[in-house]
Structure formats: C-alpha cells, structure tokens
Amino acid sequence: MGALEDRTRFEPSEVEPRILRRWIDSGLVHPKPTGTAAENFSIAVPPPNVTGALHMGHALNGSIQDVLSRSNRMRGRNTKWILGTDHAGIATQRQVEKQLERRGTSREAIGREAFVEQVWEWRDLYGGTIIDQFKRLGATLDYDDERFTMDERYAEAVLKVFVELYEQGHIYRDNYLVNWDPGLRSAISDLEVEEHEGVVDTLYSIAYPLASGDGEVVIATVRPETLLADTAVAVHPADDRYHALVGEELILPLVGRRLTIIADDYVKTDFGTGALKITPGHDPNDFEIGNRHALERISVIGEDGLMTAQAGERYAGLTVMAARERVVADLEAQGLIRAREEYVHTVPYSQRSGERIEPLISLQWFMRMDELAGPAIDVVRDGRVRIHPPSQSKRYVDWLSEIRPWCVSRQLWWGHQIPVWYRGSETYCGLTAPDGDGWTQDPDVLDTWFSSALWPFATLGWPEKTPELQAFYPTDVLSTARDILFLWVARMVMMGLRFAGDVPFSDVYVHSIIQAPDGRRMSKSLGTGIDPLDLIDGGPRPPVYSKASHPAGDFPAYGSDAVRFGLLAMSSTQDVRFSEEKIAQGQALANKLYNATRFVALRVGVGVGVGVGAGAGAPNGGVPRGARHAAPPQPRTVEDRWILSRLQAIEAETRARIDGFDFAKAALGLYDFVYGELCDWYLELVKPRLSEDADPDDRAALGATLLHVLRETIATAHPIIPFVTEELWDLLGYTPAEGLLAAGRLPEPDEALRDPAAEEAMSHAIEAIKALRTWRDSVHVKAGAVVPGVLRADGYDETAARIAGLARLEFVAEEAATEPVATIAIPGGAVDVLASDAVDLGAASERLAKARETLEREIARAQAKLANERFVAKAPADVVDGERAKLERLRAELAALEDPAGDG
C-alpha cells in the first residue's frame, strides 16, 4: 500500500501497458465458439484499411464498440469483437506504387505478379500498425483471431459469392457509361463520386449549320471537346422555336458528320438556347437519350484521359483541356462561336484520386441490385434491423428504393481478381480456371466494398458451417459513421440476407463525425487533424486546438481512459466539434476515482469488509469470481441508505444508456455520480464516522459499505474507463489471481436497496447545507468558525448532525436560543442563526434585505399569475395547484425572514 500513500495522481502511462497485457494474456478477448448467436454478443469491427493509422473516427468508434463489448461481456454473454483489416484495393495499391516510384521503378515495369507480391510484403510490414493502436485504446477485439479480406479463406468466400450471383443473373458484363477516374485509370462506383459545387467554367454557344444550308441551330456546352462525339441535337417536342426542324439534319462543325435533330422531353426549353447537343459517349444524360433514340455512341476520350483516334487526327493524343482549347480556336476561326459566358456549376470528382470524373463508355462488370434491395428494405421497415438514430433509416430506405446497378470491376491489380475466363467468344465463370488451354482470366479486380459486404459472415468462416458462424452470426451491433451507410452497411444487409440466410446485425449505430474545434473536418492537409495517440501519450497540439484553457504546446498525456471518456462524452447522433475539455474531464474522473480509492484504502483498509463466503448475500451477483467476496453493505445511517439507493440508480441508468446507444449520457452520468454524489457528499459526510474516536462497530459497518459502493461504482464505470477501474479493482483488494474486473460481472441494480425516503431526506439536507454555506459566505463567516443556530424544520431528525458538521453549525435547543440574527430558509422550514462573533451583522442585514427582495419579487409573480382568471380557468388543475403551493411556500419563507423568532 506504500505506493498509494505516496502517489496522489493516477498515472495512466505506468498503469495502462501492464493492464493491457493482463487482459490480452487472460484470453478474455478470445471467446470459445460455444452457445448460440442469440445468447452471445458479437460485433464485427469495421475493418480498418491495412494502410491506415488510427484516427479520431477509429478512436471514437473503437470506444463505442468496446463499451458495448465490455458491458455485454460483463453481463455474462460470450462476447466476440471480430477483428480484421481490409485490403483497401485503391489505397493500398497507391501506397505501394508510391514506394516503387521512390525506388525509380513502377508497377508497369515490374509486372502484375511481382507487384502483388510487393503489396503482400508491404502488408506484412505495416499492416499491423493500426491493430497495435487499437490495443492502446484498450479495445477488447479478438486479437487471437485476426482476419484480412485477402486471406485465402476470405477470398474463396468472395469468389463464391461472385460466381453465385453471376449464375443467378445478378452479375453481368456490359458496355456502359461509367464514372471513369483518369487518375486511377479505373472505373469507380457512383458512391465514390463526389460533386464539387461552385466550379467555374465557360459556357460556349456554338452554331451548328443546318444541312439544308438554310440557317443554323445554336447549342450551349461547357465541354466543347465532346462535340467531336456528338451524334444528335435534341430539342423539346413542344418547343415552337424548333418544332419545324425536328427530323432535319445539321452538319457537325469540325467533323462534318450529319446530326439529326431529335425531340426529347429531357430538354429544358428555358435553358440556354433550348437546343442540346447529344454526346452519348461522354455524358450520362446523353447516354440515356441516346438509348431512347438508338443513337450511335462515339468515344473521343480514352481511358488514359487523352483524345482517341476517333477524335480525328487533329485532336488525337491531346489532353482533354488541350483539345478543348483547340476545338474552341478552330470553331472561332470558322466564326461559329456565338457567345461565351462564365458558368458556375456542379462537377463530379473522384473521391479516390481527387481528379475530375471523365464519364465514358467502358466494358465493365455490373451487379443488378433491385432484387437484393427489396428484402434489405423490409428488414429495416419491420425492425429486424434497427438503425439509430431513426432518421438514418429514412436515408437508408430512400437510397435502397432508388438503387442503381453497381459497377463492381476495377482496373487495379490489388484485389480479388474477377473469376471469369475468356477464350475467343467463350466465357467461363467459376471458382477456378476452366480446363483446357487458351483461357485468359479477366484482368480486373472487384471493388473493395464487394468483399467488405461479406464481412460479418466471411470472417466467421462462411461458407463452411463453422462453430464460429453458429455462435456469432448474426452479430448484434454494427457501429459506424454515416458516410458508409450505403457503401457498406446496406450492402452487408443485402449480402447477409442472400448468402448467410439472416440479417448481419440487429442494430446499426450511426455515430458522430468529430470535427476540428473550428467546425472544419479533421484532416492532415488542413492541419486540423489530431492523432488520438497524441492525446493518450501527450503530443503536438495544432494551433486550431489552442485556446485560453488549453494554450499552445503539447497535449498532456491524458491516457486512454480520458480519451475514451472524452470521445464518448462528446459523441451524439450528429456531428460534433472536438472538445479537449471533455478529455480533461475524463482524466479528472479517473483521478477522482483513484483518490477516492486511496481515501477508502488508507482510512478503512481494504481488509475491512472482505470476508469469506459472504458473497451469496451480496446484491451484486458476485463481483469477483475468486474465492473472496465483498461483504454486503451494512447501511447504518441515512447517508448510507441514500448512497446505496443512488448507486442502484446509476447502475440501472448506465446500463440503459449503453443499451440505448446514449454514450454521452452514460459517461457524463457516471461523472456526475462520482463527483456530485459519491465524492462531494457521501465521502465528506462519513468522514466524522471514520475518526479515531468514532464508534468501532459503526466504523466497521461503514467500511463495508464504502468498499461495496466504491467497488460497484468502479465495476459500473469499467466499460467506459477500463484501465483505471481495473487498476483500482486490484487496489481495493483483488489480486490478479482472483480475476480481472474485465472478466467479472457488471453490478445489477437491486430494487430492494432503493430508498426514496432516504433520497428525499438527503436531498433536503444537501440543499440545506448549500443554503447555509451560501449564507455563511455572504456574511463573511470564517471558514472554520462554528456558528450557533436553531433548526426549525421537519424531516431532519437523521441529518441534523451531518448538516451541522458540513455547514459548521452548532445546533442548540430552541428553548436555549437567544435572539436570532438571521434566518435561512431550508426545505421544510428554516434555520435561525444566533448571534456570535463570527457573524458580520452589517453583511447579515444586507443579505437579509436581498433575500427579502427576491422573495417579494417571486411572490408578486406568483400572485399575478393566480390573479389571471384565464390562467386559473384554463390551465390544468395540477399546474394551478402547483402555483398556489409555490406561493404559499414563498410566503412562509418570507414570514420566517420577517419574524425569525416567531413560530410560523
């Protein structure tokens, strides 16, 4: 116990590594695959990219999932938090490409096979970083069972799903207009495209002469270079200006191709000239119009982002921008540019490479989603999958209701290569290459999200009917940020229903995105990002994070508990700004608990109240699993009954808040209990009972109660702040041999210990003490001075002595009282303060006048309200009665002030 005496602060850096080791070595993170998924608890972690480093999102989501895992584990459920990483096709390929560039070589130079080998090497070297970082958070992921989306077994599951979907006709190959990412040189899906608003371009008006030679039609475009691929000009069928021209032909400038003027409802008559050039090869809308009118598709922009041979000799090989300039110049030379104006519009960019999307026609693999979407909508509508907050369900359902085919092929090398082989006109889809010579496999790989969609069941060994699958599928909760609700969550539901025969999880929790303090997103390039590890260990605090209370310089080493607490406390169902104060609050809580434990350990001794075999009677169904059990609490006084009652409340509330995904309330509620009830009041109240000359029987009983309350508080807080609580568990008398708190049981609230009478008595006593302290302060009574007084109020039989102690009063019998110098209203009556040297009479009378003024104002207010006939007539009776009672109370308080010696 020596360390306890000397050390007044909780030191996370000393404690955390030691505790972490014990958790992992204990095997508690690695459950046996026994029992059923209904009895067990499981969460599949959103697999971080192998290229990733822990960021704030991981830290928050890790904290959330760990709270859920620990809480359920401590309720005796066999708990598995499924761990693994995602191969992250694009991100990882780019990392390795960069590495190759630094070595002066390239992916193309070394070839596909060598490149993939390089990626595996890279993964072996760096892929574990983020997992180690999760450990630092105290995350009880199953580290003994780590998966990777490119593992052999996982890959087999991916291919099996592909082959089945192909055989069932959901997957097909087609030439279609796709979102082409010229930076990546790959198609990407609609979800990987982001619209950038406010892009400034030039809108050109260009004249297309009529083939008849009799006039022209002027069209408007921001992309003159695509003119080379035009195959029609469209007008609205009801547009009188062009009605007569429908069916006529135009000569496409620079190219000379004849274009028919077609009529289509899509065209807006009030935009531009009302005539629209149609380029099915390079515009999504034109592509649709082209389909409706069976127009030819011409591609003048290639996958390399350069103009193709089809663009004509003069333009082939130019970049898009160069081609645009040349086309405009050429049109200008022919006098066909009719106008140019600045034009601000929305332009699609690739989320992946940041480059402007080039829509073009390409041969890709697609997955038809409509049939899979129906059941995925149903399970949310009928509550088999609950999305929290509910507003997110609407987004989910809306998106699935209008789902479009998913482009699943990517022109990358790192990923699951599409299991399709070609030989001449033959196509074969299967798990392995077909027999015979001359087959070549499709070079493309699958979208990474295709494999992620199988995560909850492929990690458990699907398609084998493994014991793991039996025990842990469906999982219970999926926790994620809203940005991948469609990209990932919806697809998991569809795939889970289709292939694993059940929903992948019953609850989806959509958590906050944490922004920088100035409201911008956290990002390295903006300088607004911070590394969670810098908060844990102490590291650089970027300028935007500095303020008066947290000046520039490094973060203090807050420790994991503080970071977890802080992130949970700031979380909500919508985006939040990072608040270092919340982290500091977590640190304060850890320290407070540590010092409360010191107090109890040093004053009571941890041996007190620990007896053999007493556990059966403990309200908590067995906190430790070891041989020793906590003695049951032995309440002797009203404050004992009060704190036990409040303890039951915080236990129940914390459970309910965790189950209801209200992590901020769970965390802050614990803080409030520990500070506002346990430490500020209970520990202060019982101090006199621990003194040398106190009754030894009471002292022993109090010791048992104190230990009990502290232990249950610590156990209740454990899922949120696991390190400090595990450490304190030890300090309170449980050695490692007796079991980890993390493997112990969450206290269960005992209704029998609820005591409303004690709660009322104590809340009155606390109010009284506060009122008396406020008064003392206002009349400048010295802190230590004991002031004589008379307690004239009901309901304080049990608390009077405690009030006297904490408010430094000496209550005398009413008969012995001298003339009072002040009267302080307290619930149910008042306290008369008698004359003494300690009281500044001038200040007391000032104070009295002020109190009277306040009361009079409130009385007037209440009277006015009750004088209002309409209020009395129309407001509900209980509201009116409440107002009358309040008035009466205020009048009584005023009367007591006016007539301190009187009896009423």
Add this chain to the structure above:
RNA sequence: GCGCGCGUAGCUCAGCGGCUAGAGCAUCGCCCUUACAAGGCGAGGGUCGCCGGUUCGAAUCCGGCCGCGCGCACCA
C-alpha cells in the same frame, strides 16, 4: 432544386407547452492544505438565430425567413 438535421451562458450541450431557463467545463473571487491545487465554496455570464402565429402560458407547437452542416439530384 428537393429532403433531413441543427442554431439555448465564453465552450460542449441538456431542457422540447407550465417551477426564478439548467449542467459540466472555462472565467473571476474567496477558502482549505485534513483522498485529490486535476480540492472546497461562491459569483458573474443568456433578447433560448430572427419575424409572425396558436395558447391562460412558447426556448419548447405551427408558418416564414436567416445561418451552419449533411444527404439526394440529369439542367447542357
């Protein structure tokens, strides 16, 4: 453009028809050194985004506006 959410004390938020609009943190003052100066006590600080309406009564409900965020969207 359509849809969703948000705007309450310096900060983060609670309250979502009725007590003098609250809490934590921060600030300021006083105090203690007796588990914890990461302690105790207290104080200051708010036209509850703006305008209208409903109601005996609105931060709370309704409508409109303004601002911020997000999602969806095919206007060349």
